[in-house]
Amino acid sequence: MQYPVLPDTERGSHLFVTLAGRTITWHLVRADYKDGTSEIETLVLPVPGDFSVDELDTLLSQGLKVWAEDIGWDLIDCEKEICLLSLCEGECVGGASLIAAAPFDIEPMNSLVLETSSKRYDSQSYIDAAAHYFRRFDLSHLVYVILNWQDIRVLYVSNQGRTVDGQEGILVREMEIDPSFLDDISTSSLSSLLSVRMRKDVGIDTISNIRTRGISACVSQEVQDILRAYLTAALFGVKDSRLQSFGIDTPDGAVLITGDIPRALPGAFSILPVIDGLQLRGRYRIAVDRDLRSIPGSYAAKSKIFAFPMYSVFPTWYQYISTEKGGSGREGETAFRGFTRVLHTGQNGREENLLVGQTGSIITSKVEGGGKIYLEPAKKVYFPNMTQEKYEGRKYFVAEYCDIVSSVIIDCRKIPVVYGPDAEANYKRVRDWIHSFPKDKF
Amino acid sequence: MIVAQEHTVRPAFSQRFRISFEGEAYCSVAHGEKVTPGTVIFEGRTSEILQSINLSKELGVPAREAVKFITIDDGEIVDVGDIIARRSVAMGTVDRIVRARTEGRIMLENISEGFAEIRAPFSDAVVKAGVYGRVGRIYPERMGRRVVDLEVSGFVAEPFFCIGESVSGEIFIIKEGDSLYRPGDVDGRCKGKVVVAGRSLSVALYESLAEYGARGIIVGGMPKTEQAILSEPTIPIFISEGWGIIPINSVLLQVLQEYEGDLAYIDEDKGQLVIAPSDPGKELDKETGGVHPRVSVIKLEKGMNVQVWDMPYWGYSGKVMDVLDDERLVKVMIASGRTLAVPDGVVTAIADT
Numbered sequence: 001m002q003y004p005v006l007p008d009t010e011r012g013s014h015l016f017v018t019l020a021g022r023t024i025t026w027h028l029v030r031a032d033y034k035d036g037t038s039e040i041e042t043l044v045l046p047v048p049g050d051f052s053v054d055e056l057d058t059l060l061s062q063g064l065k066v067w068a069e070d071i072g073w074d075l076i077d078c079e080k081e082i083c084l085l086s087l088c089e090g091e092c093v094g095g096a097s098l099i100a101a102a103p104f105d106i107e108p109m110n111s112l113v114l115e116t117s118s119k120r121y122d123s124q125s126y127i128d129a130a131a132h133y134f135r136r137f138d139l140s141h142l143v144y145v146i147l148n149w150q151d152i153r154v155l156y157v158s159n160q161g162r163t164v165d166g167q168e169g170i171l172v173r174e175m176e177i178d179p180s181f182l183d184d185i186s187t188s189s190l191s192s193l194l195s196v197r198m199r200k201d202v203g204i205d206t207i208s209n210i211r212t213r214g215i216s217a218c219v220s221q222e223v224q225d226i227l228r229a230y231l232t233a234a235l236f237g238v239k240d241s242r243l244q245s246f247g248i249d250t251p252d253g254a255v256l257i258t259g260d261i262p263r264a265l266p267g268a269f270s271i272l273p274v275i276d277g278l279q280l281r282g283r284y285r286i287a288v289d290r291d292l293r294s295i296p297g298s299y300a301a302k303s304k305i306f307a308f309p310m311y312s313v314f315p316t317w318y319q320y321i322s323t324e325k326g327g328s329g330r331e332g333e334t335a336f337r338g339f340t341r342v343l344h345t346g347q348n349g350r351e352e353n354l355l356v357g358q359t360g361s362i363i364t365s366k367v368e369g370g371g372k373i374y375l376e377p378a379k380k381v382y383f384p385n386m387t388q389e390k391y392e393g394r395k396y397f398v399a400e401y402c403d404i405v406s407s408v409i410i411d412c413r414k415i416p417v418v419y420g421p422d423a424e425a426n427y428k429r430v431r432d433w434i435h436s437f438p439k440d441k442f
Numbered sequence: 443m444i445v446a447q448e449h450t451v452r453p454a455f456s457q458r459f460r461i462s463f464e465g466e467a468y469c470s471v472a473h474g475e476k477v478t479p480g481t482v483i484f485e486g487r488t489s490e491i492l493q494s495i496n497l498s499k500e501l502g503v504p505a506r507e508a509v510k511f512i513t514i515d516d517g518e519i520v521d522v523g524d525i526i527a528r529r530s531v532a533m534g535t536v537d538r539i540v541r542a543r544t545e546g547r548i549m550l551e552n553i554s555e556g557f558a559e560i561r562a563p564f565s566d567a568v569v570k571a572g573v574y575g576r577v578g579r580i581y582p583e584r585m586g587r588r589v590v591d592l593e594v595s596g597f598v599a600e601p602f603f604c605i606g607e608s609v610s611g612e613i614f615i616i617k618e619g620d621s622l623y624r625p626g627d628v629d630g631r632c633k634g635k636v637v638v639a640g641r642s643l644s645v646a647l648y649e650s651l652a653e654y655g656a657r658g659i660i661v662g663g664m665p666k667t668e669q670a671i672l673s674e675p676t677i678p679i680f681i682s683e684g685w686g687i688i689p690i691n692s693v694l695l696q697v698l699q700e701y702e703g704d705l706a707y708i709d710e711d712k713g714q715l716v717i718a719p720s721d722p723g724k725e726l727d728k729e730t731g732g733v734h735p736r737v738s739v740i741k742l743e744k745g746m747n748v749q750v751w752d753m754p755y756w757g758y759s760g761k762v763m764d765v766l767d768d769e770r771l772v773k774v775m776i777a778s779g780r781t782l783a784v785p786d787g788v789v790t791a792i793a794d795t
Contacts, residue, residue: 206756
């Protein structure tokens with residue numbers, strides 16, 4: 001699958017400023033048309049919860065000045081305070097877009113660079129973004145998960161089965177978790193989901209503080225674990241019959257994860273709660289937007305004059321495969337043997353990365369270039385949504401993965417996945433699951 | 443290394459500073475008039491609160507039910523030892539009795555919150571401005587209360603969380619104001635004051651402060667489970683940092699220490715704390731003008747004040763000892779002397795005033 005590298009624009013670069021949740025992000029996208037490359041510089045900073053719009057202009061111009069000095073831009077002031085950002089040899093920022101999520105209400109910011117447009121990002125915008133990524137990545141089904149501090153929503157996208165205005169019609173179903181439910185989780189005990197021992201009152205204080213203030217990074221085990229537990233509990237609240245079949249009988253499904261919370265966590269701490277909270281099993285791809293690019297990315301895609309390479313929004317993809325309920329074998333026993341085979345090589349494909357998996361655990365294998373994964377399951381183990389092929393006289397369950405996939409994750413945990421009853425019981429098993437996820441680019 | 447900088451305490455001008463008087467009072471100032479700390483605002487007769495009793499806790503009943511067990515009338519004069527409330531428990535075999543601990547007049551205006559007060563007899567009283575400023579709005583008498591808004595120059599701090607009615611009073615700091623304090627650390631010096639009560643407010647500490655007649659409380663943190671119990675406090679609580687046990691940030695604490703004895707106003711409506719210097723020598727330099735922005739963007743350098751937003755030192759403030767740009771780490775020394783090495787993404791800078 002090819003993703004466009006060059007933006008469809010005459011401009012060399014564009015500045016996107018997003019005001020969403022408790023962060024301001026600056027994304028400077030630079031495209032080189034000769035080399036056919038593009039890159040993004042990102043700065044993310046927290047803002048207070050009751051941030052006033054009146055303070056925004058000052059903050060934006062100040063942020064640009066400090067950032068420009070830090071990464072070596074030449075900033076030329078003009079009448080409008082900030083006008084031109086000269087990057088190198090006459091190249092300059094072609095325009096700026098200010099995208100503000102509710103509840104901020106932004107008028108077009110005339111004090112920023114030459115061309116400025118502003119856009120309000122609201123519930124409809126998430127639906128538009130989901131539809132856009134569904135089409136752009138050529139999917140059959142999409143679960144788009146937005147994990148913000150004060151709201152969590154899941155959008156399920158599928159083909160409608162008929163054509164609308166010359167395009168295949170798509171159906172977007174939105175499931176938003178009631179904020180009061182999130183507040184209830186924050187004040188209840190998560191001990192059955194935690195893997196780090198913590199007093200109940202400390203846990204409540206921690207999650208309340210984090211949700212109120214918002215964070216852009218954390219390294220402590222306690223915060224990472226409590227956020228993982230909080231997300232899992234929150235996503236348990238999403239009940240939709242369509243999600244049950246996602247990954248089981250969907251030919252090319254994907255899960256895209258974005259929002260404030262994935263920004264602050266290592267990728268595994270966002271992916272595991274989505275898989276377990278929504279109880280998604282089967283075969284699908286996963287990608288995480290950790291740099292808050294999906295908002296400006298989808299907005300830019302609607303306009304043909306802005307630069308924002310789509311591959312950079314979700315730069316790292318994983319192929320997820322799991323066993324199915326009732327077909328997992330006994331804990332600790334061998335669940336499968338297999339291998340990955342790269343398709344597009346001069347040697348007409350070769351075997352590599354022999355794999356062995358145990359029931360109850362997660363196995364990861366790095367891959368490069370498109371290929372196929374061949375799995376020979378043990379007795380009583382079954383992998384849904386995979387074709388069956390014969391290879392060198394043996395029968396295998398086979399799934400193809402494309403060249404953007406960097407790792408294959410094979411989940412052989414028994415269904416239902418069991419947590420608890422307390423942190424001691426979770427300590428080893430949850431740690432093992434987390435450490436099994438790929439480490440690259442997390 | 444670029445970080446956000448928060449101005450947790452900012453010089454400010456023309457901030458609302460409310461002076462109130464409970465009782466019959468005459469307002470001695472006019473709109474627009476300049477005031478000094480010695481300017482008389484109200485003259486009248488008032489009744490001082492001598493003691494606040496948590497009947498709900500003493501009787502072991504929900505706040506709304508405390509009124510059922512009162513044995514005296516509102517406004518009645520009591521002596522030490524007089525029975526105020528009685529509840530029979532254990533099928534009538536045991537009585538839980540609440541007695542007056544001081545003599546005075548019983549007031550039941552807060553009985554719906556489970557509290558009774560013993561007040562001194564009415565006496566003549568004068569309320570002075572205590573601050574430099576100008577008279578803003580003068581409100582008519584309402585339900586035995588007079589209010590005047592002054593406009594003052596001072597320092598403004600926004601809370602993480604603030605609950606209770608607005609109140610003004612002299613700043614008093616328990617010990618150094620940066621530790622975890624117990625009910626035994628509270629004494630009569632808290633009476634009538636806005637008390638800086640350290641890192642965390644427990645229900646027990648709150649009750650001790652109420653018993654000694656504190657007017658307001660400023661703390662760094664408060665366990666959320668305790669806040670659920672104190673959902674309708676009679677004494678306003680200003681939490682500066684977050685839930686849990688968190689020291690007041692070093693910049694705000696320094697300002698409170700410097701202006702201890704001067705007046706502070708917890709403005710619950712506006713969600714801010716106003717600290718108004720009463721010493722002309724400490725008056726703000728008017729050339730600085732306006733109110734500083736709450737958030738700005740800076741490059742982090744050695745010597746700057748920062749707060750850490752990660753466990754186990756959530757909200758702790760300290761000084762930057764070193765900035766390691768290549769590793770994107772910051773070395774921070776907190777008040778205890780311990781040095782932490784944390785990623786830049788978990789710190790915010792705090793601006794000096």
